[in-house]
Amino acid sequence: MNANIKEIAKRANVSIATVSRALSGQNNVREETKKHILKIARQLNYNPNLLARNFVKGKSNIIGLILPDISDEFFSEIIKSIDDTSFISGYFTMVISSHKNRSLVESINTMMNSGIAGGFILLVPFMNSEIEKALKSERVPFVIISGDSELGDYDIITIDNYNAAYNAVKFLADNGYKKIAHIAGPDENNDAALRREGFLNACTKLKLETKKSWIVKADFTLESGERAANLILKQKERPEVIFAANDMTAIGCYNAASKLGLKIPDDIAIIGFDDVLISQYVSPPLTTIKVDTETIGKTAAEKLIQKMTQTEKLKPQTIKISTELVIRNSC
Amino acid sequence: MNANIKEIAKRANVSIATVSRALSGQNNVREETKKHILKIARQLNYNPNLLARNFVKGKSNIIGLILPDISDEFFSEIIKSIDDTSFISGYFTMVISSHKNRSLVESINTMMNSGIAGGFILLVPFMNSEIEKALKSERVPFVIISGDSELGDYDIITIDNYNAAYNAVKFLADNGYKKIAHIAGPDENNDAALRREGFLNACTKLKLETKKSWIVKADFTLESGERAANLILKQKERPEVIFAANDMTAIGCYNAASKLGLKIPDDIAIIGFDDVLISQYVSPPLTTIKVDTETIGKTAAEKLIQKMTQTEKLKPQTIKISTELVIRNSC
DNA sequence: ATGAAAGCGCTAACAA
């Protein structure tokens, strides 16, 4: 069994209170006593029982990270980034994913009420009333990472989907493209909705040609992208370029184009969104919009820790992490 | 603040002990009383304080997952799989990655001594005496996920690197390839070492031609794969096929081949290892060896939970998760 | 600067 402060107190001939004070680095202990205690603690290879410490303090230095029911490299990077940031401030990261066995709401309730986490970061692709209800208690602080900055009165870390999409279209216009199609993401996905909106407004403002039959819904997967691209490319009038809601969809377009014998970017140009690893290795390398996952994770963790440590309540804040256009050879 | 059993006891007119018993589903409570208590608990939206529960029980239902200082889709899948499995048995998953700010040894010590985790899963690409020392206390149970099944007297979940590599080479031989090269992984990486060994032995046994200059070391990255492939492909005598230690390296070969104007698989065939997502989308789709990450995670979690719950100590066990050859068009 | 003691929420041993 692990040594405890009682044991150290006995060996050091002091009270457990003094040991506690010395170990938690308070300055109301005589320097000499402190040194002595620290030495014994080291000898015994003492590690504080974090469970007991958190318990008695009535708070936890565990940060919960609630993930949705999908799995891609995005999350792996977010997790690392959050864990990195948390660790520096003395926190641990607990992952709790939501899936068939456990709903998002259940995950939120656990984080909110079990006391196991002192705060949590919620990754949600969408919001609904069930989730809102679960979040209402605010028993422990949380921040949300989401595509939508208009979710409500929460602290939100988001990327600027709308402007990123708008600027992507502007880039295409600047490069002489006039006829442009869009493969959208799922309706209920906020990232997807905002990208779509940015696309549509840019088309209007910049006087680019698009039409209903050139705007096809997909679901962020490669397969759905290929299906959607087929729908677009087999029409009598073809667009010059497709703006895909994400990279996987864009790569689905590559497959469709290849099977139809169309060359990228000459016959059909393509632009994606996300800059996943694979995008630089497809042929031709995909022009896309880079999402800075590391900064997203870091910012979320920092904001949460700020909320966990300060007492006064600040107004909810939306932090938009900017994106970056990565120009390669697909348009 | 969250309701506690004291509050419930008061409202139900019973003692806290009875409440505790009712809530933890013991059967030594009168059915009627139990119902009453459960109802009140629900009314109060009661959630047990897990910190207190774990603390008093002297154990934790948190499973630690120690990750090395790298990040790829492999980990994202492992995390999900472990978390899924843990959740079903009532455990949480805490991720603790090792990196510039926190060494592997430090992570192990935290998991071992802080009481915060009741057990942990260690992902290590290699073993050394420092790590061995940290693991020696066995204060809490753990299992290791590693490429090497010969690490020592531990419970290890591993893939059968040696046989997977051997069989891959056999597959190549069966398909008529005679001259074969290998791009190896880092020396200190056990997965890499075993794949290399499997390759070498297969070459000997199956009488395939290889030579020193056709066996080049890389470091699992795409760039290093491209460099290594260049070294191989620019020699006067070229092999017919390259067995790459992992998929990213294999894709590096694609780049090298493309720049040298060599067609895959006609001029040079390629086979990889891992079956990462991207492998099915490169052109031509990569033939490779699929590593079943989901089963690895699941098995590791199950084994660990078994160790955490049973009292008698079993002999350390090595569990090899089999791999699967995925035949595509690169050889 | 130090010690004594209460108490965090819960479980479990013992008593009734």
Added chain:
DNA sequence: TTGTTAGCGCTTTCAT
């Protein structure tokens, strides 16, 4: 079946 009580390891308040 139910209640009483000790105690898990630690922090913190109140004395000294």
